[in-house]
Amino acid sequence: MSASSPLTVPDDSPFGVHNLPYGVFTTADRPEQRRIGVAIGDHVLDAGAAARSVGALAEPGFATLEAPSLNPLLAAGRPVWTAVRAAITRWLTDEALRAAVEPCLVPRADVTLHLPFEVADYVDFYASEHHATNLGRIFRPGSEPLTPNWKHLPIGYHGRSGTIVVSGTPITRPSGQRKAPADPVPDFGPSRRLDIEAELGFVVGTPTELGSPVALADAAEHVFGVCLVNDWSARDLQAWEYVPLGPFLGKSFATSVSPWIVPLDALAQARTTPPERDVEPLPYLDDRDAAAEPSGFDIAFEVRLNGHVVSRPPFAAMYWTYAQMLAHMTANGASLRTGDLFASGTISGPERETRGALIELTWNGQEPLKLADGSERTFLDDGDEVVITATAPGPNGTRLGFGEVAGRIVPRPTT
Amino acid sequence: MSASSPLTVPDDSPFGVHNLPYGVFTTADRPEQRRIGVAIGDHVLDAGAAARSVGALAEPGFATLEAPSLNPLLAAGRPVWTAVRAAITRWLTDEALRAAVEPCLVPRADVTLHLPFEVADYVDFYASEHHATNLGRIFRPGSEPLTPNWKHLPIGYHGRSGTIVVSGTPITRPSGQRKAPADPVPDFGPSRRLDIEAELGFVVGTPTELGSPVALADAAEHVFGVCLVNDWSARDLQAWEYVPLGPFLGKSFATSVSPWIVPLDALAQARTTPPERDVEPLPYLDDRDAAAEPSGFDIAFEVRLNGHVVSRPPFAAMYWTYAQMLAHMTANGASLRTGDLFASGTISGPERETRGALIELTWNGQEPLKLADGSERTFLDDGDEVVITATAPGPNGTRLGFGEVAGRIVPRPTT
Numbered sequence: 062m063s064a065s066s067p068l069t070v071p072d073d074s075p076f077g078v079h080n081l082p083y084g085v086f087t088t089a090d091r092p093e094q095r096r097i098g099v100a101i102g103d104h105v106l107d108a109g110a111a112a113r114s115v116g117a118l119a120e121p122g123f124a125t126l127e128a129p130s131l132n133p134l135l136a137a138g139r140p141v142w143t144a145v146r147a148a149i150t151r152w153l154t155d156e157a158l159r160a161a162v163e164p165c166l167v168p169r170a171d172v173t174l175h176l177p178f179e180v181a182d183y184v185d186f187y188a189s190e191h192h193a194t195n196l197g198r199i200f201r202p203g204s205e206p207l208t209p210n211w212k213h214l215p216i217g218y219h220g221r222s223g224t225i226v227v228s229g230t231p232i233t234r235p236s237g238q239r240k241a242p243a244d245p246v247p248d249f250g251p252s253r254r255l256d257i258e259a260e261l262g263f264v265v266g267t268p269t270e271l272g273s274p275v276a277l278a279d280a281a282e283h284v285f286g287v288c289l290v291n292d293w294s295a296r297d298l299q300a301w302e303y304v305p306l307g308p309f310l311g312k313s314f315a316t317s318v319s320p321w322i323v324p325l326d327a328l329a330q331a332r333t334t335p336p337e338r339d340v341e342p343l344p345y346l347d348d349r350d351a352a353a354e355p356s357g358f359d360i361a362f363e364v365r366l367n368g369h370v371v372s373r374p375p376f377a378a379m380y381w382t383y384a385q386m387l388a389h390m391t392a393n394g395a396s397l398r399t400g401d402l403f404a405s406g407t408i409s410g411p412e413r414e415t416r417g418a419l420i421e422l423t424w425n426g427q428e429p430l431k432l433a434d435g436s437e438r439t440f441l442d443d444g445d446e447v448v449i450t451a452t453a454p455g456p457n458g459t460r461l462g463f464g465e466v467a468g469r470i471v472p473r474p475t476t
Numbered sequence: 477m478s479a480s481s482p483l484t485v486p487d488d489s490p491f492g493v494h495n496l497p498y499g500v501f502t503t504a505d506r507p508e509q510r511r512i513g514v515a516i517g518d519h520v521l522d523a524g525a526a527a528r529s530v531g532a533l534a535e536p537g538f539a540t541l542e543a544p545s546l547n548p549l550l551a552a553g554r555p556v557w558t559a560v561r562a563a564i565t566r567w568l569t570d571e572a573l574r575a576a577v578e579p580c581l582v583p584r585a586d587v588t589l590h591l592p593f594e595v596a597d598y599v600d601f602y603a604s605e606h607h608a609t610n611l612g613r614i615f616r617p618g619s620e621p622l623t624p625n626w627k628h629l630p631i632g633y634h635g636r637s638g639t640i641v642v643s644g645t646p647i648t649r650p651s652g653q654r655k656a657p658a659d660p661v662p663d664f665g666p667s668r669r670l671d672i673e674a675e676l677g678f679v680v681g682t683p684t685e686l687g688s689p690v691a692l693a694d695a696a697e698h699v700f701g702v703c704l705v706n707d708w709s710a711r712d713l714q715a716w717e718y719v720p721l722g723p724f725l726g727k728s729f730a731t732s733v734s735p736w737i738v739p740l741d742a743l744a745q746a747r748t749t750p751p752e753r754d755v756e757p758l759p760y761l762d763d764r765d766a767a768a769e770p771s772g773f774d775i776a777f778e779v780r781l782n783g784h785v786v787s788r789p790p791f792a793a794m795y796w797t798y799a800q801m802l803a804h805m806t807a808n809g810a811s812l813r814t815g816d817l818f819a820s821g822t823i824s825g826p827e828r829e830t831r832g833a834l835i836e837l838t839w840n841g842q843e844p845l846k847l848a849d850g851s852e853r854t855f856l857d858d859g860d861e862v863v864i865t866a867t868a869p870g871p872n873g874t875r876l877g878f879g880e881v882a883g884r885i886v887p888r889p890t891t
Contacts, residue, residue: 184724187721200720210655213661213662214653214717216717218722218723218724222596223811224811233687233809235808235809236689236808236809237807237808238625238628240628248758249760249807271641272888298808302629303720303721304623305718305722306602306632306633307718307720307721308721309599309631309634310810314686314809315809389725390728392652392664393651393652393713393726394730395729396638397638401638474687
């Protein structure tokens with residue numbers, strides 16, 4: 062294999078051999094045929110074709126690689142996830158196997174990426190203490206910024222699965238009821254306070270039966286991997302509607318996700334201990350066992366607005382972990398389905414420049430952001446493009462990439 | 477056809493020829509084969525077999541009757557719904573056709589009924605002014621009972637689709653965090669305040685594209701039919717968790733639905749004008765056009781606890797209509813998928829004995845219900861069975877039935 066082989070991936074590639082995220086792609090010559098791909102360097106490995114090429118399709122669970130979405134692989138469970146990941150690693154590193162799978166590579170620039178799995182239920186959490194504190198200060202000035210329940214349970218709510226879209230999908234500015242506190246009645250029109258929320262999403266693979274809570278220690282048996290999430294939010298719609306039953310139309314118009322699902326197994330070096338629990342957790346949420354693998358992740362996010370970095374939210378600062386979110390979400394007996402997606406909520410760190418939403422970065426619009434091009438923003442203008450990326454430590458000093466979740470705001474057509 | 481034909485259905489049957497609700501059933505001899513059935517009298521018509529028997533399968537859309545769930549029929553759209561309903565009516569009333577479909581009848585007592593469609597997104601509204609007022613008085617004493625937004629928009633939130641179960645499924649008492657106002661910290665254990673919510677659910681058939689709101693006048697193009705819903709609620713979990721992002725684990729453990737979907741077309745005689753709008757609705761919610769078909773429904777509910785009627789909630793008293801709920805839910809451009817379910821929220825009338833939840837019937841447990849067997853209830857005990865039924869006016873003085881949504885509370889197993 063020569064140094065010019067597409068499989069000779071430089072160490073600083075976000076998609077090196079230690080990452081191997083899964084997605085679903087099509088190519089221009091077969092636009093109807095969705096295929097599972099694995100990102101490697103600047104290429105995508107057609108995973109089903111590769112499995113066929115090396116004669117692996119008969120191995121248990123490997124036929125899921127020929128599906129048009131990740132759901133069958135997600136449903137196959139951790140033993141299959143581990144076996145498939147180990148096999149793909151071999152295909153990409155063993156000299157003889159590399160020759161067999163090289164014809165199954167497609168340049169990444171030549172593929173169209175799709176929503177990689179069919180989303181079952183979507184839950185959005187509120188797991189950043191800094192974000193929750195900032196929003197409490199903005200929305201409920203004069204009260205304690207954190208509600209009394211905040212440190213006892215990971216607050217969450219169900220979002221709309223049907224409007225989850227893949228990165229790159231244009232985001233139409235939503236209309237809705239807008240009412241500032243001083244207005245006597247609401248009016249209806251395009252949101253004037255369109256915002257982002259930079260989040261990490263967790264993709265459920267192995268389902269559970271109704272009545273079977275998932276213990277903290279079992280979280281990794283059910284979670285296949287992670288993606289980046291932009292939970293677009295119309296703050297004016299949200300502020301007017303959300304009491305008493307929570308966010309609805311302020312969120313349900315669109316939620317964007319990155320096309321690559323990074324396996325949990327790729328994040329071994331990124332695991333980190335979450336912040337100190339300064340309120341005693343109930344036993345089902347108590348993760349203070351120093352011997353257990355920590356469930357925090359040291360993932361460094363970047364948020365770009367029209368190309369300018371406006372924030373660098375640190376996932377390591379999140380108070381609640383994905384394992385606690387999953388344990389809480391199922392503590393009442395609620396079942397999981399393959400394809401369930403739960404997201405962290407906005408990732409905000411302690412400093413202003415690490416806040417993951419414009420409402421915090423601009424303090425509810427009172428302190429506009431100055432972009433490097435000289436323009437100012439409070440909330441999003443039509444035409445604005447938001448791109449969220451992230452990296453995490455991999456083995457041997459490498460850094461893993463997550464791809465990106467991008468979206469451009471388009472005005473609502475006047476009909 | 478003799479008077480003893482199973483198709484000679486008495487006028488007072490809840491499942492007469494003017495109703496024709498759809499469900500999905502299996503029989504003991506073919507337990508794996510889910511089939512679409514139409515309730516008629518004491519029987520179920522195997523709709524796919526009947527279509528085959530009369531040679532109708534080639535008609536546009538009729539092949540959907542051979543599917544194992546209602547989703548393909550739901551997706552086929554109103555022209556197909558109308559044609560299929562007209563055809564089934566003919567099969568059941570025309571002498572020659574009756575002979576052809578009679579072999580496709582199964583006694584209703586011999587079938588097992590299943591969840592009739594795959595639920596996409598589930599939204600629960602809060603459309604009863606009486607219910608919202610009662611809960612405001614109970615949860616926020618001293619404040620205005622209705623939040624300022626209540627008469628401007630139908631408040632709603634997303635629920636968990638994956639835990640929607642068919643009538644008859646046992647309901648395991650959920651555990652969760654419980655904290656009375658006087659407790660310093662929450663504890664974890666089985667809910668002590670397990671409640672019901674008697675609701676009407678609306679099943680979406682025709683989907684929409686992202687960015688395409690549904691106008692009030694188009695609601696019937698998208699809604700296939702209705703079912704009964706019991707939105708089980710753990711009030712102690714809910715009260716502690718719901719600020720600021722709304723209900724989550726207090727609801728997500730189970731939501732029961734009736735197995736029969738009554739077509740919107742069967743409810744023509746039940747349509748009624750909703751209550752006066754005492755706040756001017758925004759144009760997209762304004763249904764005060766006297767020339768338009770009204771979107772309220774005169775459906776009389778009954779709630780039985782262990783066989784005793786404890787409430788008779790009147791759906792006609794609901795402030796917000798299904799058309800307003802749908803217009804609002806899509807006003808921000810959110811798309812609809814086939815199988816979306818949206819429910820009305822608890823149906824409560826103005827009088828105590830018409831309230832659709834125990835928290836209202838017992839005023840938060842302060843005024844226990846006395847059952848006819850001499851026992852008392854505040855919230856549900858283990859072993860309690862709740863059965864919700866409803867009827868609506870049909871043609872010629874008949875009344876349509878909706879079947880029932882039933883569930884019995886079982887204790888959480890101690891593991």
